[in-house]
Amino acid sequence: MDFDRSNSKPHVAILASPGLGHLIPVIELGKRFVTQHNFNVTLFVAPSPTSKAEAQQLQSATTPKIFDIVELPPIDISNIIEPGAAVVRVLRVIMREIRQSLRSAISNMQSLPNALIVDLFGTESMSIAEEFNMLKYIFLPANASFLALTIYTPFLDKQVEGEYEEQKEVLRIPGCSPVRPEDVVDPMLDRSNLQYHEYVQMGVEMAQGHVDGFLLNTWEDLQPKEMKAFRDDNQLGRIVKAPVYPVGPLVRPSGSSGRSSARKLFDWLDIQPSKSVIYVSFGSGGTLSYQQVTEIAWGLELSQKRFVWVVRPPSSDSTDAAFFHGGGDNRDPCTYLPEGFTKRTQHVGIVIPMWAPQMDILSHPSIGGFLSHCGWNSTLESLLNGVRMIAWPLYAEQRLNARLLTDGLGVAVQPKELPVKREVGREEIEEMVRKVMEDGKDGIRSRVNELKNGAQKALCKGGSSYDALYLIVKQCEQKLQIVE
Template sequence: MPKEDKPHVALLASPGLGHLIPIMELGKRMVTHHDFHVTVFFIASDQASTTSLLKSPKLENLDIVALPPVNISGLIDPNAQLVEKLLVIMRESLPSLRSSISSMKFRPSALIVDLFGADAFEIAEEFGMLRYVFNTTNAYCLAVIFHLSGIDDKFISEHHVKGQEPLEIPGCKSLSFRDTLDSLRDIDCIDRPKFNGNKMTNSHGILINTWEDLESSTIEALRDNNYLGTLLNVPIYPIGPLVRQDGNQVLDKQVKLWLDDQPIESVIYVSFGSGGTLSAKQLTELAWGLEQSQQRFIWVVRSPSNNALGTYFTIGENDGDGTPDYLPQGFFTRTKDIGLVIPMWAPQAQILSHPSVGGFFSHCGWNSTLESIMNGVPMIAWPLYAEQKMNAAMLTEDLEIAVRSEVSSTDEVVGRAEIEKMVRTIMVDKEGEAMKIRVKELKNSAEKALNKGGSSFNSLSQVAKDCMHHLLA
């Protein structure tokens, strides 16, 4: 079918690999499985990891457009929360987006944005486009956001923020203060999630990077008018799990040779996502814990920082060459036979898919969580920011495919003994064996959802049909 006859959809990604990766995967799936023409818009960045992602082999009918970088230094407090920064960046990018869409020969019939891009709906309305939100995290996070939009700020402040009481979510499990969103720990920022929720109701539907069997009760609560359905008042489409397919990327020769030499499921992969960092003291304890566990490991390590998302906007930039000097003296000598340390960044999807990897020490970003499930790998949950604490609770309490520290990994230093215990639980103990069985069952469930006729395939097919009908109307 000629490009001009295909339904054309525009996707808008906010900054950060955690947002760009699922947007890209959604675009690829719409092209390859539903015969769409897709244009992906993203905010230009010099980050090496973003550049690497966008260098992947080009698909016919998948166009990638970089919007000019945005300087927000004079528009927002430099110490503002990440959510606030992302909202401002996306707002300031609207003129460039409008200009780009206006100049297209074949304009899109629909615009799909992530959670931070709903301001762009004004542009979609100008050009008569359908409007969709792609929630790149899970259904439970969406349920929390919409529940907040129906609650008075004073109630949230008094009971959840100050009183640290659980937040009761209709039809879903309650949200403990320990696992709450970062913005709900700050009284001055509790309106941010509510703002997003209110914006999302001005859409034709919400796509979610999850699948029916993984979060059946939460998805039902989002649809049921007796629970959260009246707050949403728009259709929801679980279309996941959409994870990065790295078949085009080649593992570094040293990394591949090292992994090839290890026994099956004997290595724990340690990485805290595209932006996560640890303090110097915590890095030291983690190093000792890995060493004392006597388990094989591959560790993506970054310079210490007291800001948990210290490299969110700089991931992939040079962190120096050679051996990191901030790890314990003699660490590399003592662990040379069982460990491999990689500075800054590694091709995570390929490492997790290697047969020698049997555990994932993770920050619990939703992309990483889905990649771990899709490779049948149990986890050590080490949440750092955003909704990651909620993800950690789901992994440990609901899905039972992860272990987690008794103390908060963001508020306190987790000691080497506890780290050693968690590693051995995943890699050696019977509890870890049971988790491996459960996560492989989830992998099978996910693959079934994505296959033709599966729940996620059918959900995205419905969105595709709606876009086609709008094009022909």
């Protein structure tokens, strides 16, 4: 097979699995290769059950177009997947079934990429990189704690008896902060579910895949303990043989598009005092019960704090019910919020149905707090803007993220019990809102500003994240010289 390599620049191919949470950081990673290092980038997008939300995100995030996007053809997994399959199981099957399409797409390229970067659900495609003699990397749009737990779960699988949630002792990972049993990721909640077996296999493939490196959407100083453990042969380094590159934070930029699409909202924010508004959003994939939505409404009202609430209709399904379709229920919030709520709070708050330009909101000077589901994208957006948080984890790895924000970094408060275990009452919500919005002696504001400054420094030339990506750039350049 002949590829045109004449006068070619280094070329990276990136494979993204379905889901906005995966797509956003992958796009930003591609942009960084192009704008900072003059690479060619091809983004392969796996077919998704997502409706309009993901397509709109892909279009808006890649305008103007600075790299090639190849949308792989749709596949039918209905005869493969079991009814009611969990998210990780669905994603793994999709990524498994698209391998032939990916192989064909690469074969048809005029210029062969020097490297293939797959995300955590696409690890089985690393063999394709070997076929075409490409460098191979795994990108995790997550933090170091998540990689550590994923890599070590195959060992925990042999060590731990019974369900992880039922363990009396914390789960210990060499060199890392211990994981409380109630904070494990969703695939570990039921060891009889096929999702768990897919997750264990992901850990095996990461450890044994002979990859050239792992890319993490974090920065060195955010989790120095975990980063040290990856490099220590007596700790996680004995399992993770490939280098771990913290190249984040990779987040969508704020811009004028947010203001134009929500002018009324930003006109209102412009006249609010600095750091006086709490932003409330549970992401594009999380849903709450009717009673919990009611309690949040009352908690906000009782706090008497200004707020912007991106609200979604309640659901009796799981908290990740909207992961793929991004929500499709456009009911008027007045039909499910407490009677008279919007009228009583019309001068102190704004309720927005379904979606809002989050990065533009968080970067506004009037925003002082964020009640968040702790998705990693939202977490990074909050930290980059120096916004304190109320950690309200719902699904996936969000409990792990919430524990990092509260106990590890001290930039968030959290309900006394996990929200997935019980409904959080209005009095507790009121108390948390006041604590985050009123600058007390707990030091949350100063700590979050330190993290903001640290993240910005990491991204600059000479910073840890810039230098980490530069090491990958040099490997790709060397690969190009070898094949030429």
